[in-house]
Amino acid sequence: xxxxxxxxxxxPTNAAPAGGARLLAVSGQVMALNLLIAGLxxxxxxxxxxxxxVYSQCIGLSIWGSIxxxxxxxxxxxxxxxxxxxxxxxxxxxxxxxxxxxxxxxxAIFGHSSWRDYLRQPRHLLGDLGPTVVFCALVSGLYYLRGxxxxxxxxxxxxxxxxxxxxxxxxxxxLEPHMLFNTLANLRALIAADPARAQEMLDHLIAFLRATLxxxxxxxxxxxxxxxxxxxxxxxxxxxxxxxxxxxVTLAPELAxxxxxxxxxxxxxxxxxxxxxxxxxxxGELRVEAMRDGETLVxxxxxxxxxxxxxxxxxDHDPGEPGSGFGLAQVRERxxxxxxxxxxxxxxxxxxxxxxxxxxxxxxxxxxA
Amino acid sequence: MTPLLAIVxxxxxxxxxxLAVLVRMGLRQTRTQTMSAxxxxxxPVLVGAASLAGALRGxxxxxELLTASCWAVGAALGFASNRSLDLPRRVSANADGSFxxxxxxxxxxxxxxxxxxRYVVNVALAxxxxxxxxxxxxxxxxxxYGFTAGLLAARSRKxxxxxxxxxxxxxxxxx
Numbered sequence: 001x002x003x004x005x006x007x008x009x010x011x012p013t014n015a016a017p018a019g020g021a022r023l024l025a026v027s028g029q030v031m032a033l034n035l036l037i038a039g040l041x042x043x044x045x046x047x048x049x050x051x052x053x054v055y056s057q058c059i060g061l062s063i064w065g066s067i068x069x070x071x072x073x074x075x076x077x078x079x080x081x082x083x084x085x086x087x088x089x090x091x092x093x094x095x096x097x098x099x100x101x102x103x104x105x106x107x108a109i110f111g112h113s114s115w116r117d118y119l120r121q122p123r124h125l126l127g128d129l130g131p132t133v134v135f136c137a138l139v140s141g142l143y144y145l146r147g148x149x150x151x152x153x154x155x156x157x158x159x160x161x162x163x164x165x166x167x168x169x170x171x172x173x174x175l176e177p178h179m180l181f182n183t184l185a186n187l188r189a190l191i192a193a194d195p196a197r198a199q200e201m202l203d204h205l206i207a208f209l210r211a212t213l214x215x216x217x218x219x220x221x222x223x224x225x226x227x228x229x230x231x232x233x234x235x236x237x238x239x240x241x242x243x244x245x246x247x248x249v250t251l252a253p254e255l256a257x258x259x260x261x262x263x264x265x266x267x268x269x270x271x272x273x274x275x276x277x278x279x280x281x282x283x284g285e286l287r288v289e290a291m292r293d294g295e296t297l298v299x300x301x302x303x304x305x306x307x308x309x310x311x312x313x314x315x316d317h318d319p320g321e322p323g324s325g326f327g328l329a330q331v332r333e334r335x336x337x338x339x340x341x342x343x344x345x346x347x348x349x350x351x352x353x354x355x356x357x358x359x360x361x362x363x364x365x366x367x368x369a
Numbered sequence: 370m371t372p373l374l375a376i377v378x379x380x381x382x383x384x385x386x387x388l389a390v391l392v393r394m395g396l397r398q399t400r401t402q403t404m405s406a407x408x409x410x411x412x413p414v415l416v417g418a419a420s421l422a423g424a425l426r427g428x429x430x431x432x433e434l435l436t437a438s439c440w441a442v443g444a445a446l447g448f449a450s451n452r453s454l455d456l457p458r459r460v461s462a463n464a465d466g467s468f469x470x471x472x473x474x475x476x477x478x479x480x481x482x483x484x485x486x487r488y489v490v491n492v493a494l495a496x497x498x499x500x501x502x503x504x505x506x507x508x509x510x511x512x513x514y515g516f517t518a519g520l521l522a523a524r525s526r527k528x529x530x531x532x533x534x535x536x537x538x539x540x541x542x543x544x
Contacts, residue, residue, distance in 0.1 A: 036509060036512060036513055036516075039505065039506070039508070039509025039510075039512075039513075040486065040489045040490070040493075040509055040510070040513060041489070043489065043490065043493030043494075043497070043500055043506050043509070043510070044376065044489060044492055044493045044496065044497075046497060049505065127375075127377075130377070131489075134481075134485055135485070137478075137481075138478055138481065138482050138485065141474060141475075141478040142454065142478065144474075145454050145456065145473070145474070145475050145478070146453050146454050148458060149453060149454055149455035149456075149458060150453070152455065152458055153455070
């Protein structure tokens with residue numbers, strides 16, 4: 001007697017941490033499925049259950065093995081399976097080959113020849129192969145779906161990991177220890193000399209720290225909040241640089257409620273001070289402004305500092321000088337993630353000296369509108 | 370032994386119509402579609418009730434306790450197996466309470482699987498009525514029935530759980 005069934009799993013090889021243990025676990029699953037299928041088939045066939053079970057296990061495991069070996073020779077995707085016609089060919093070929101091998105092995109165990117029977121009664125082959133094909137397709141489908149689920153999980157895990165790293169980078173770039181310690185040192189001096197101003201400075205620091213921490217959690221905040229945080233930062237810098245920093249922050253009231261990614265401008269303002277104004281001897285001017293240009297929101301950070309060329313030259317001269325690469329790359333990346341190619345960031349020298357950083361992004365109404 | 374092919378050729382046409390309807394339903398779901406909140410639960414509840422009733426009625430002689438507990442074991446296995454299958458892969462809740470489900474071959478496989486199990490069990494019972502009292506046959510059928518029902522229920526539960534995760538239509542942020 002013959003007939004029977006088949007199963008066909010497969011472990012995505014790309015996501016198999018412990019190959020041997022996984023293979024063992026999956027072959028266990030295959031055997032359990034073969035057992036269940038044998039139980040169903042033997043109901044129709046009658047005869048001894050043991051015979052059906054042996055045929056079922058031989059055919060199922062042979063199909064599984066054929067598909068496993070076949071997958072190693074094919075280009076496979078992240079789900080561990082080949083694509084389109086290759087997938088169909090793999091399952092169909094594995095099913096056919098596994099059936100021949102499995103029936104031959106089981107025949108050898110029972111000292112019987114199913115093939116002679118099939119030659120006399122070709123209809124029996126069809127009747128036996130039919131359920132094999134159906135169950136092979138079902139079980140292969142299950143393992144295909146599992147491979148897809150695993151690939152999805154791996155992708156989500158990678159994306160989460162990247163997002164966490166990016167958030168840490170962002171936090172680190174904003175909570176620069178250098179800036180913090182300078183501010184604290186200034187505060188210490190101010191406490192005795194001018195307690196009222198020290199208190200005011202402390203308020204700015206608190207607001208700035210709170211905004212920085214919150215920024216790593218929320219996707220966006222109103223432009224007014226963005227400008228208020230820049231105001232805090234500039235107030236802290238003002239204490240340090242005194243008359244050398246003249247800052248003008250202008251925000252038209254009709255733009256105040258527009259949502260922007262939090263602290264998007266922060267690295268630009270920081271760069272303008274660190275690379276443009278601070279290294280320069282005389283007083284400098286910093287302008288931060290938002291304006292509307294048709295359906296585009298334009299954010300500008302302009303300084304009258306030493307300019308891009310001088311900063312680049314200083315970096316060449318002294319490789320120890322911090323580069324601005326990370327901050328700018330981060331701004332570009334955030335804009336690209338949010339708006340794709342619709343947003344633009346440019347950094348260019350101003351004709352009158354200094355540097356102009358400009359962000360252009362599509363205008364969106366505030367969420368309440 | 371009855372060759373399966375003879376059975377297939379003697380199957381009433383109505384059964385093939387049911388299969389055709391199931392395949393059509395499955396094929397439709399290989400494309401992205403919207404599903405109402407009610408339909409999310411109707412399918413697993415109907416399939417679950419029909420499969421449990423089918424197992425209990427078909428194997429009345431094998432003892433209700435055995436059949437029901439094997440069905441429960443199968444359902445638990447099916448439900449648990451969605452932990453690694455993670456069906457459906459792409460699903461999101463809509464504001465009107467419906468769900469958008471990405472196209473997948475999973476529903477087609479599930480429907481064909483449900484049909485295959487029912488078909489085999491019913492044919493077996495028709496040609497060998499004595500099986501109704503066979504505990505082994507009852508166990509195999511009940512586990513297979515339960516498995517499909519459990520898997521369908523786990524799928525619906527995952528669809529349903531996206532209601533909580535629904536956020537206002539905000540864009541993604543890099544943070």
